Amino acid sequence: MVKKVAILGSSGGNLYFLGGKDPDRLLDELLLQTEAAGMVCTSLQFIAAKASMDSAKDDTPAELYSWNEDMAKPLVIAQGTLAEVNEAAVLLDADIAAKITNGDIDALIFMSADPAGTNRKAVEAAAIKKIPATGTGGTSMAAVSAKGVNVISTSGTTGTTNRTRAVTFLTSLSKHFGLSYKPVIGKPDTSGQKDQLNSRPYQRINIRGMMLSSLPGFIAMALILALSKIPVFTGLGDVFDLMINALPVILAVVAAKQVADLDNVSIVAGVIAGVLSVKGGIIGGIIGGILAGLLVHYIFRKCVEWRFPATTVNIAAGGIAGLISGLAVFFVISPIALQLGEGIRSLLDFLVSYNSTIAGLIAGLLIWPAIIGGVYHAAILPIVLLEMERTGNSFLGAVDMAGLVMVSAGITLANIVSPRDKGEAAVAVPGFAINMGFGTFVEAAYPFMFSNKLIFAGAIISSGLGGLLVGFFDVRGTAYVPSFMAPLLSNNMTGFIIAMAGSLLCSFFITLTLNKLSGNNKSKESLKNQQNELAG
Template identity: 70%
Template structure:
């Protein structure tokens, strides 16, 4: 049978600003880690006030969470003013103390507890039975230790997060009982969530260039929008902001990489920032490498610090700061020149291929872009190249092909199905897609239902993308997608050329789809008459 753990405490003063204001999320993190260690919650007494305990009064609204044995999750057992909730908590404290004396509780987790008030009976029983206790809250833990409790790990709250506290608690208890425990890192769901979703503890499996690039895309788009705004009369000063944002791109990728790989919330974010700042000279490739390194190192440093029983606050400081420094310094001194050269090499290769015959290069890119996105190649290969191109000028050749070959073609297909659909129901399906295509420069998948149900529409999409790509090459356009259609030309190096290319793709796909729909309707009516 699993060892039973009682969780005691409150939303606290400092804890309130570090996760205590969302008690269910805080408790969920603990429950997930306990389950991974083979431990179970046997009792719960958690007072959640609607404000920091440092400034709370007896009239402050509060809730008391207890443990439901039947539902196996936290439930609200009392609600009212803090004074009323404290009275209910004292009754629950007596029940938990009795559970401890009956050997139904094997260990305690305490957070910002009140060992002289609402938790005095449970703490006294824990001291008497000498059960292991771990927790956070500087002053409360000091009082608990002075009472002679079997404290196996204690820490302040500053610098901790819900996840790092939970991992520290589970590590301390599992090490005390010599249990096998692998921290569950990721968006795990506990008893109050939507089910268990344990993520592999190996950070290596979470390295995804595609995922890092996709998550970082808003930073690149923001840079493109700043460039477009800087071209407006009177806003030329924004060009300095654009130069600053270019330098920030490696930091953005580093933070995203570190967080996705280690998934230790604020700890990994800090590590990613430190590594990113030191990796700026390596461009976005250097920033990504720095972030990946920081994410890997912070994962292992964090675990080791917890195993060595460092206080939780110290664990976060060491894991976040040292990990970022190690990875960042490696990139700064060893990898940055190579990473920068690699990025320049890829950009030079694209420019060389395009310069040989721009129209043919655009045509080939346009013809291949739909098969690429349908086959899953786009986000894995093309998008990283687009971002590398955008790193220096905020627009790219393939970014322009994306806008004319995917977004405008999808807009043309959906517009045709609004104006001249095969049946009335398709107009309602097409309208949201068209609006998103034009308003946000994305959601090209809106065209899929019409492309996959009609070969002529599918062929028309590829042909229209090829036409648009050829015009992009012919006019020497560099641009981007993922922005509103009316902003796209402004962010490009050739506003007129981009407008013509976009209009041509949209009109071509629109006309072919209208023709395909009319043929489909004619064929349907002929079959009906033939019957």
């Protein structure tokens, strides 16, 4: 038989600041984990006030959530002042108590409940039926237990999140009923599958995703570097040095959250691990964050199985996981990670110093096939970030801007000026604007490149020219910033402007020429068809 669960409580005092002020998200997470445990929610009484219950008054606005059986979802059934909503909640409490008495509810989940008020009858019925209950809210759960309810686990609210509370509740109930429970992350996808917290978390490790998510931190560092070159802002040089040390922390936090995805718990673990991984550079930060995420997952699950209070679970998972992984990187992995990063940078520096012009040309010719083939984000972007970690800009970053962004901008601009048909101009305008304004969205050129092999070839040629110019002027720069700002973030502003302008104009004129030739061919063909029709 499927176990039926009732959820009782309120947005609470401390809980209000830890998820209670957004009841929809709080309940969604709880219902998601309930479903994952193979149970169903059949009753709900949740009072959501517009202020913490510690300071709420009778005239504080509030809503009452109940369970709609037909729609199988929570719905607001009463709105008004807290006093009015409490009156409606007392009536709902009687209905839930009757269900408990009739054996229609198998377990209770309490969150900042009121066992002496709006939940009194349900608590009394639960004490008589001896059904299992779990929940958070130190004072309220103590009162629930004192009334004779079979409380199988309890905890305070401090340090918890919507997800950690829900997982703790359902783990306790599943263990009590002897059910198999695999916590899930997020909503089911289109195939109906869910990402399970306890099924091989290492499968969620995605280096490319970590790099992309951390990119804003690298761009912020590049902006600080550019500003520090202005006489009035020379003091920002110390800020730049500080931000370099912050990069491993950023990557560690992103990695830990990606692997564990336990909200603030994984974030805290990532911060601790990242701070201790600074000496290992960004590679050390990534390793520390991954280890922290794996340990958060393991420690969290074990603590819940051992029925630790939810607050203690969060403290242990976040703090201990961060310390263990961070210390491992600090004492063992940092030197290796630092040498690996230096080795990659040294190899690139050697290739560029051997003949920077040829190196730029080759990089420019290969960068379009690399991004189309999925190699760019997996291999080139990490190298760009490794370069930026040391100097704030990058040789391959400059090739990215000149060879990808500017070439895409040139192709889209040509299709604005002289499109093959009117519809293509409408497609090209936003692409050109985003490339120039944000230094990204090179995919805007794909429709034109894929529809004409000569335009595709022109893109590669133009990119090769841009890379060649980057190498010739020995430019270090970055993409992902507005085009007018990119030269300011480089080591050679004039050289970067020439390289960017060269690749943009080259792709523009190649595409423009091909579009005009295509238009002329269409006109000749149309004229020929008209002549044939007249002759017929």
